[in-house]
Amino acid sequence: METWNQFITYVGQNGDYIWFQFYRHFLMAAYGVLFAAVISIPLGILIARYGKLSSWVLAFGSIIQTIPALGALAVIMIAFGLGTNTVIITLMLYSILPITQNTYVGMKEVDKTVVEAGYASGMTRFQLLRMVELPLAISVIMAGLRTALVVGIGIAAVGAFVGAGG
Amino acid sequence: MLEFKNVTKVYDGGKTAVKKLNLKINKGEFVCFIGPSGCGKTTTMKMVNRLIDISDGTILVDGKDIKQQDPVQLRRSIGYVIQQIGLMPHMTIKENIVLVGTLLKWPEEKKNERAKELIKLVGLPTEYLDKYPHELSGGQQQRIGVLRALAVNPPLILMDEPFGALDPITRDALQDEFKKLQKELHKTIIFVTHDMDEALKLADRVVIMRDGEVVQADTPEEILRNPANEFVEEFLGKERLIQGRPDVTTVGQIMEGTPITVQENESLKNAISIMRDKHVDSLLVLDQQEKLVGFIDIEIINLNYKKATLVNEVMEKEFLYVEKDSLLRDTVHKILRRGVKYVPVVDEEKKLVGIVTRATLANLVYDTIWGDGFDVEEHVDLEIAK
Numbered sequence A: 001m002e003t004w005n006q007f008i009t010y011v012g013q014n015g016d017y018i019w020f021q022f023y024r025h026f027l028m029a030a031y032g033v034l035f036a037a038v039i040s041i042p043l044g045i046l047i048a049r050y051g052k053l054s055s056w057v058l059a060f061g062s063i064i065q066t067i068p069a070l071g072a073l074a075v076i077m078i079a080f081g082l083g084t085n086t087v088i089i090t091l092m093l094y095s096i097l098p099i100t101q102n103t104y105v106g107m108k109e110v111d112k113t114v115v116e117a118g119y120a121s122g123m124t125r126f127q128l129l130r131m132v133e134l135p136l137a138i139s140v141i142m143a144g145l146r147t148a149l150v151v152g153i154g155i156a157a158v159g160a161f162v163g164a165g166g
Numbered sequence B: 001m002l003e004f005k006n007v008t009k010v011y012d013g014g015k016t017a018v019k020k021l022n023l024k025i026n027k028g029e030f031v032c033f034i035g036p037s038g039c040g041k042t043t044t045m046k047m048v049n050r051l052i053d054i055s056d057g058t059i060l061v062d063g064k065d066i067k068q069q070d071p072v073q074l075r076r077s078i079g080y081v082i083q084q085i086g087l088m089p090h091m092t093i094k095e096n097i098v099l100v101g102t103l104l105k106w107p108e109e110k111k112n113e114r115a116k117e118l119i120k121l122v123g124l125p126t127e128y129l130d131k132y133p134h135e136l137s138g139g140q141q142q143r144i145g146v147l148r149a150l151a152v153n154p155p156l157i158l159m160d161e162p163f164g165a166l167d168p169i170t171r172d173a174l175q176d177e178f179k180k181l182q183k184e185l186h187k188t189i190i191f192v193t194h195d196m197d198e199a200l201k202l203a204d205r206v207v208i209m210r211d212g213e214v215v216q217a218d219t220p221e222e223i224l225r226n227p228a229n230e231f232v233e234e235f236l237g238k239e240r241l242i243q244g245r246p247d248v249t250t251v252g253q254i255m256e257g258t259p260i261t262v263q264e265n266e267s268l269k270n271a272i273s274i275m276r277d278k279h280v281d282s283l284l285v286l287d288q289q290e291k292l293v294g295f296i297d298i299e300i301i302n303l304n305y306k307k308a309t310l311v312n313e314v315m316e317k318e319f320l321y322v323e324k325d326s327l328l329r330d331t332v333h334k335i336l337r338r339g340v341k342y343v344p345v346v347d348e349e350k351k352l353v354g355i356v357t358r359a360t361l362a363n364l365v366y367d368t369i370w371g372d373g374f375d376v377e378e379h380v381d382l383e384i385a386k
Helices: A002-049 A051-066 A069-080 A084-108 A112-120 A125-162 B041-048 B071-076 B093-097 B099-103 B108-121 B126-130 B138-150 B168-185 B196-202 B220-225 B230-236 B238-248 B268-278 B298-304 B328-338 B358-370 B373-385
Strands: B002-010 B016-025 B030-034 B056-061 B078-082 B156-160 B188-193 B205-210 B213-218 B261-263 B282-286 B292-297 B342-346 B352-357
Touching: A002 A051, A002 A084, A002 A125, A051 A084, A069 A084, A069 A125, A084 A125, A112 A125, A112 B078, B002 B041, B016 B041, B016 B213, B030 B041, B030 B196, B041 B056, B041 B156, B041 B188, B041 B205, B071 B078, B078 B138, B093 B099, B093 B108, B093 B126, B093 B138, B099 B108, B108 B126, B108 B138, B138 B156, B138 B168, B168 B196, B188 B196, B196 B220, B205 B220, B205 B230, B213 B220, B213 B230, B220 B230, B261 B268, B268 B282, B268 B298, B282 B352, B292 B298, B292 B342, B328 B342, B328 B358, B352 B358
Parallel strands: B030 B188, B030 B205, B078 B156, B156 B188, B261 B282
Antiparallel strands: B002 B016, B002 B056, B205 B213, B282 B292, B342 B352
8 A cells, every 4th residue: 555655646746747758758659650651651652563672671671670679779879869869760760660561561452453443544643542542551551550659659668768758 | 436557565575465456446336355365355455545555556546546645534535344343442332433523623513413314324223322332232333333434425435344253144134234325325335255145245346356366357147157267166156156047147138039929909810820820829919019918829719719809809918927127036936836838028118028938947947057058069069079
């Protein structure tokens, strides 16, 4: 019971601080995923369309994924110094694979006959993407973003070591 | 309307899919491309809306070279139906039908109106417009697929085995419906299929292809009657060739000319002497305009020669006759079922043009079973020569 009381006291005295750190932690993860999405979704669309690139890009993503987070942070810290930027860039690197891969799979899984029908109806490449492929791939792409966010929240905790807080 | 000039397609691997194809398709014509798989029929079709690029030669649509046109605009002006239907699963039926209209930036009202108008064509209720494709059966989905191709009223429609994936009963229904629709709308249609029955049923002209070349391009009747070579014969199948004759032959083609006749105002005495001269037991009776009005036979004369003197007083006015454009199949039925000895053949104005007797039918059956009469004679000659 004593621990419980102490916890309540602590939260009562440092509520603002905890909230601030919670917010900061979440924001770092979210920014990392957001920036990764800006790169990875177009990348996924690109490799889905030009199949030869896909194995290279996905292999590269997997390699990044295997680097231990702490090590990666240390190396990136050399370039970007202490603070949140380093963590966001690291998170971005880790998010690239799940988002790219899911975008790639999502695009590949769109029914080829639907794409052919759209194309033969006179859609431009961009219309095909906007009106057919993206709407049909969106659920798989969202699943990728979610995975990336889960990974990101975990890694952001390590960010405390490079003075990012959270 | 559509013209292929020396069209050749060589794929990247060096395989020639289509070799110097020349073909002219008229407006409103329903053309079926048919052949074994890999014969280039689908490639030929897909070159028309530039889904596949032409290696050499030109395709003209309405006199304009398709290579000079923007492929996107070209495709919007040509309807396209595929075997796998390919409706957009995330769009309602209405959105699917007017897809090309959306691409052409039609106002919403025009799209609604067009969708309602079209869905009535295939006999589906307008409530279906708000459903999604997965709620419809396969046959209904393909009806929508056809409507999508018709949405902006293109003069030319390409169809790639559109009914191939449907069950036989639905396929039959859709074929009938579509044939009817085409007659109303007068579209030019390129229809790729591997089903010979379908091609013979629907097409105005059947183009049989093999190894990227046209083997024969002709009307279904002509192909059945005169297959260009053994390949075509084999492709049609013996069974179809035998069935083919009575199916496609009209009475006019097999009837015998110059039946024995008598004028209606002739005397019975003259009638009987004509019968004796020509060795027949009945005569067809004509009026002054050469129109068929009845017949008279030896029994009628025998019963009435004391009471009457003129043919038209006693002739039988109730009789069976056929028009010369009617199909032989139906005529054969009539002759066999009613047990008559002959059927007079008339033209549209009921003028007598010929006669079909049981003997004529015997010749026909003989030809069907033993091949052309001419062939048989040749064989006989050979036998004698030996």
